[in-house]
Amino acid sequence: MINRDTDFLEALQIDGMGDNISYLELIKRLPVAVYTLDEKARITFFNPAAVTLWGRTPVLGEEFWCGSYRMYNLEGKWVPHDECPAAIAMKESRFLKAEAMVQRPDGEMRQILAYPQPMKSADGTVKGLINAVVDITERKALERQKDEFMAVVSHELKSPLTSVKGYAQILKKKLAVTGDDSMLAMAEKMESQINRLTYLIDTFLDSAKTGSGQLEHTNKEFDLGVLISEVVENVQMTTDTHQLKQIKVVSVNLIADKERTSQVLINFLTNAIKYSPDASQVLINTYTEEGKVVCCVEDFGLGIQKSQVGRVFEKFYRVSNEKSFNFSGVGLGLYISAEIIKQMGGEIWVESELDKGSKFYFSLPCVMANDTGNTN
Numbered sequence: 001m002i003n004r005d006t007d008f009l010e011a012l013q014i015d016g017m018g019d020n021i022s023y024l025e026l027i028k029r030l031p032v033a034v035y036t037l038d039e040k041a042r043i044t045f046f047n048p049a050a051v052t053l054w055g056r057t058p059v060l061g062e063e064f065w066c067g068s069y070r071m072y073n074l075e076g077k078w079v080p081h082d083e084c085p086a087a088i089a090m091k092e093s094r095f096l097k098a099e100a101m102v103q104r105p106d107g108e109m110r111q112i113l114a115y116p117q118p119m120k121s122a123d124g125t126v127k128g129l130i131n132a133v134v135d136i137t138e139r140k141a142l143e144r145q146k147d148e149f150m151a152v153v154s155h156e157l158k159s160p161l162t163s164v165k166g167y168a169q170i171l172k173k174k175l176a177v178t179g180d181d182s183m184l185a186m187a188e189k190m191e192s193q194i195n196r197l198t199y200l201i202d203t204f205l206d207s208a209k210t211g212s213g214q215l216e217h218t219n220k221e222f223d224l225g226v227l228i229s230e231v232v233e234n235v236q237m238t239t240d241t242h243q244l245k246q247i248k249v250v251s252v253n254l255i256a257d258k259e260r261t262s263q264v265l266i267n268f269l270t271n272a273i274k275y276s277p278d279a280s281q282v283l284i285n286t287y288t289e290e291g292k293v294v295c296c297v298e299d300f301g302l303g304i305q306k307s308q309v310g311r312v313f314e315k316f317y318r319v320s321n322e323k324s325f326n327f328s329g330v331g332l333g334l335y336i337s338a339e340i341i342k343q344m345g346g347e348i349w350v351e352s353e354l355d356k357g358s359k360f361y362f363s364l365p366c367v368m369a370n371d372t373g374n375t376n
Ligand code: ADP
Pocket: 267, 271, 272, 275, 299, 301, 302, 303, 304, 312, 317, 318, 319, 320, 324, 328, 329, 330, 331, 332, 333, 334, 335, 357, 358
């Protein structure tokens, strides 16, 4: 016979949390679902928030892994209980953070964010698991509404901006003919500000589409080496302060979206320039390994402190320290880049050291590689 409260307190002691009864009271009052499993994965404790989330009360000691009626992944595929996040965390003996859908017996679906944590004894054996599960259904609905709003606003702003850009270009041509240099310089500045605005609106639109899983991409075969050289050449034209240096040119064919890949590279390069104001070089390296191609953009600028480096791919995340206040930006470029690379089956990551510089990487699966080993 399972005694819910004492077993739970015993489980907590394994984790070194002590035996104070107030822990139990605290967990019972939490608005977050919390439950525990024993070493055989039987449910041994759950708090009232878990019952609310599941819409049912599981039988202690007789049900396994999770008290929900049914579980699905975010793509709507049924997930058996012995493959749920708690099961993976316990079987693989590691902490997890995972989103999923929980179905209540009345059919209602709730979106959850689960934090299953195996509990281990001193010798490292898994003695059970504690899972904290947050119901994020309402938060996700609000995010979707916000994304839809952003998509509509960005879309509506684009049409008038396109015609303003057209007029600015006509004006520029006319002023070039009449030879009025100071007016021409103003028209050029106007056009470059319109381009900036267009870029910002496109970024908001992409971000809104990413949030609702609608970021479109068209895969075709192309040579990444050629694309990198083209993009580097174009971005080089936008800066007088930095030299963009390709360490190695690799000829490698990918099946991916060419435009989106160059968007990621442009983001890496423009960030490298922007966040290294006192440096004069940005290095671009490309190499192949195990069926994939890796591209790295290295700068010698501000760098990012350890505590923030893992967060730069989050939506709207901007590093906060006294130096970064001087740089304009919205914190969407890397978020969109990460989504693009993930959608194309690749990976994206960063290595950085404060005050030394950063290396931003992406990798994509490749079709075949001819490592020419050219250096520039
Ligand atoms: P934005 O540059 O518009 O703020 P990004 O999504 O491109 O947005 O970057 C997110 C944040 O990551 C930036 O605000 C900056 O703090 C940090 N970051 C990005 N690239 C670099 C870099 N090369 N060096 C240092 N910090 C960087």
